[in-house]
Amino acid sequence: MEIKKLSPQGYCGGVKRALKIIIDAQNNPSIKKPIYMLGNIIHNKSVIKKLNELGIKSVDGKKNRLELLDEIESGTVVISAHGASPDVFKKAKKKGLNIIDATCPNVYVVHNNIKKYLNNDFNIIYIGTKGHPEAEGVLGISSKIFLVSNLDDIENLKIAEPIYVTNQTTLSVYDIKDIFNAIKIKYSNAIIEDKICNATTLRQKVIMNQKADLCIVVGDKTSSNSFKLQQVCQNNAHIKSYLVENETELDDNWFKNVNTVSITSGASTPPEVTQAVIEKIKMISK
Ligand code: SF4
Structure with missing residues (x-):
């Protein structure tokens, strides 16, 4: 393998x-x-x-x-x-x-852009994950910021223009396109700025451009960017993928009939944890 x-x-x-x-x-x-x-x-x-x-x-x-x-x-x-x-x-x-x-600093760019538009009497649509600390920090800036997490949220939203739209830095580059499109249809004059950070974008693009039968993502279950890597792999690259926190979560059965396995890790995963996962996969492949 x-x-x-x-x-x-x-x-x-x-x-x-x-x-x-x-x-x-x-x-x-x-x-x-x-x-x-x-x-x-x-x-x-x-x-x-x-x-x-x-x-x-x-x-x-x-x-x-x-x-x-x-x-x-x-x-x-x-x-x-x-x-x-x-x-x-x-x-x-x-x-x-x-x-x-x-x-x-990437999160502060989002905060500062939002404040600029609030000062110009805009309502803000913030695309993010309910309960995530990054979203919590943004929503606390003003009551004129409205959290949306999916297409249903946009359908139910009733706010006045002018509207500025921005987002959490660690979302899926691929999922967010559908949300932006739905917002454009409902609020055609909305100003939209995609603020998924470069680190997130690059890691997701690498996942999309790879060739593998199986992809293991190493990261914490609470890590938004790790979870999105696994989702992009599974749903967009159509490669079977598992998110594991460490090598003890690997299951030998996942590797049956697998010729190529790829390994990636979230933006908050220490290199030694990823290395331990790689070593365990090497043992499984023997
Ligand atoms: S993923 Fe990293 S670089 Fe991107 S916003 Fe979060 S902390 Fe910053």
Whole structure:
């Protein structure tokens, strides 16, 4: 069985930056401790575990960022690569917490564009995933931002023009086209800006241009971009695909009658986790 490692894959610039920011802060004696990640700084359990071992604390769970702040009374709070709403910054400041902002610059481009159009009295359609922290951060900017996740949401939407349309950075390049088209039909004058980031776009294009019988995507189940890679592979490239968090989730049966297997990983997956998956597949193929 041929094993092909797709490229690019793995850590994107925004994730590398966020990790450097938080580790540098932990190592800097002049920064107030303890250091807390407000929600997971990136969506990968093995990375969070390693950061916890360095002494960096996590607050996470089925709560939004504003609610999570109630669990922090002192020290430094780090805003994750997904960004946060203005109310989160205000509340952290009011509590006297030191704030370190690891929001990805690509996410800030989306925030800033939205603010520009809000200042010109536009309503905003934001295409994203309900409950995802990046969407939560954007929706907290204004009540004039309307989240849509699928075609039904657009059909049910009733808002006045002028309208500006933008999106979460980690969506599927292929799914979003249908949503943009539906918006164009309903609101023909809407200004649409696709803000799927380059890292996401490139990884999805590589998936589309590959030749394989099976594709293994390594990434956390909570990672939006990892999940989208698996979906693009399965639904758009029509290649059987599985999303695994680590090598223990591989099933020997998946590889029966497979001549070529490709491996890719999400933007928040550490290279050593992907390598362990590759080594296990090599063993299975013997
Ligand atoms: S996936 Fe894109 S937007 Fe998200 S952190 Fe990486 S570079 Fe930034």
